[in-house]
Amino acid sequence: xxxxxxxxxxxxxxxxxxxxxxxxxxxxxxxxxxxxxxxxxxxxxxxxxxxxxxxxxxxxxxxxxxxxxxxxxxxxxxxxxxxxxxxxxxxxxxxxxxxxxxxxxxxxxxxxxxxxxxxxxxxxxxxxxxxxxxxxxxxxxxxxxxxxxxxxxxxxxxxxxxxxxxxxxxxxxxxxxxxxxx
Amino acid sequence: xxxxxxxxxxxxxxxxxxxxxxxxxxxxxxxxxxxxxxxxxxxxxxxxxxxxxxxxxxxxxxxxxxxxxxxxxxxxxxxxxxxxxxxxxxxxxxxxxxxxxxxxxxxxxxxxxxxxxxxxxxxxxxxxxxxxxxxxxxxxxxxxxxxxxxxxxxxxxxxxxxxxxxxxxxxxxxxxxxxxxxxxxxxxxxxxxxxxxxxxxxxxxxxx
Numbered sequence: 001x002x003x004x005x006x007x008x009x010x011x012x013x014x015x016x017x018x019x020x021x022x023x024x025x026x027x028x029x030x031x032x033x034x035x036x037x038x039x040x041x042x043x044x045x046x047x048x049x050x051x052x053x054x055x056x057x058x059x060x061x062x063x064x065x066x067x068x069x070x071x072x073x074x075x076x077x078x079x080x081x082x083x084x085x086x087x088x089x090x091x092x093x094x095x096x097x098x099x100x101x102x103x104x105x106x107x108x109x110x111x112x113x114x115x116x117x118x119x120x121x122x123x124x125x126x127x128x129x130x131x132x133x134x135x136x137x138x139x140x141x142x143x144x145x146x147x148x149x150x151x152x153x154x155x156x157x158x159x160x161x162x163x164x165x166x167x168x169x170x171x172x173x174x175x176x177x178x179x180x181x182x
Numbered sequence: 183x184x185x186x187x188x189x190x191x192x193x194x195x196x197x198x199x200x201x202x203x204x205x206x207x208x209x210x211x212x213x214x215x216x217x218x219x220x221x222x223x224x225x226x227x228x229x230x231x232x233x234x235x236x237x238x239x240x241x242x243x244x245x246x247x248x249x250x251x252x253x254x255x256x257x258x259x260x261x262x263x264x265x266x267x268x269x270x271x272x273x274x275x276x277x278x279x280x281x282x283x284x285x286x287x288x289x290x291x292x293x294x295x296x297x298x299x300x301x302x303x304x305x306x307x308x309x310x311x312x313x314x315x316x317x318x319x320x321x322x323x324x325x326x327x328x329x330x331x332x333x334x335x336x337x338x339x340x341x342x343x344x345x346x347x348x349x350x351x352x353x354x355x356x357x358x359x360x361x362x363x364x365x366x367x368x369x370x371x372x373x374x375x376x377x378x379x380x381x382x383x384x385x386x387x388x389x390x
Contacts (some may be wrong), residue, residue, distance in 0.1 A: 010276075013280060020266040058241060069221075076221075083212035098190075163348055
């Protein structure tokens with residue numbers, strides 16, 4: 001979301017600036033030549049007299065108006081969401097000093113947990129998703145469910161003990177037993 | 183200033199150094215998006231006759247409004263020009279702020295009279311980065327100075343080895359790198375934002 005915002009924000013700002021410049025140009029131009037004949041009476045950059053005629057013809061009930069309004073509202077909603085969701089997504093860790101802020105990303109935590117889980121005996125494959133609140137591990141292994149889940153949970157908890165995370169995430173482990181010959 | 187508020191100020195500056203602030207961009211997006219959302223919703227409701235069938239049958243460019251503007255032509259023009267200028271200035275300022283690169287403050291030392299010593303931002307940051315990369319458990323490190331020139335802060339990214347002990351690495355960073363940097367750069371306080379990443383590892387062979 002932050003990347004989207006980095007691209008969108010200057011574009012929106014430039015669009016606002018362009019709209020302002022066009023508004024000034026058209027208003028000043030229309031002011032300075034009020035007595036021109038009808039045929040020449042057109043906008044300098046924007047053909048606004050044609051737009052004016054079209055807008056005067058349409059009523060609020062006419063066909064494209066509600067559709068355009070809904071599209072505008074949806075675009076606005078998306079912009080608001082981009083703005084609100086472009087927060088920093090990082091996990092805080094305890095630093096050795098108050099003047100030191102330590103952060104890492106959920107992706108790094110997931111990678112750490114994944115390496116630890118895959119190094120467990122009897123695990124053939126594992127996928128991990130991590131956020132500040134929860135670490136979810138889905139693993140496939142040879143031994144029976146209970147035992148494998150217990151050993152994976154123990155290894156992940158051991159890893160979390162070593163990381164000075166501000167907030168310790170909840171660990172949830174799902175295990176699928178692998179059938180067939182080893 | 184009491185010690186407690188100094189500490190909390192340092193902590194705040196360290197937290198601000200974690201990443202470039204997106205507050206301006208975010209408020210712009212929320213403001214413009216909110217206006218579009220409200221305007222679009224109101225027009226849609228009007229169009230579907232929520233505010234009365236008679237109102238929705240009026241033309242978009244209402245003759246009543248045109249008449250009112252014609253009656254106050256000068257005022258309407260001045261307001262339009264003022265609004266246009268305000269939009270243009272605001273838009274350009276906003277765009278410039280959001281594409282401007284993040285400042286890298288140089289450091290000014292005041293050790294000797296009659297002499298001004300300036301340490302280039304990149305040089306200082308690279309020196310700290312090299313020292314940090316030499317710590318045990320750290321594969322790579324990158325540092326840069328951020329913030330205003332009077333109150334610089336350090337942002338440092340550490341790529342940790344797989345078996346690194348995070349607590350030990352952070353303690354060594356504070357003890358061996360940052361303490362020395364504060365001393366040699368003559369900074370009483372240097373807020374630091376550390377970002378931890380994982381160094382790429384070559385996977386062990388699947389088959390022995």
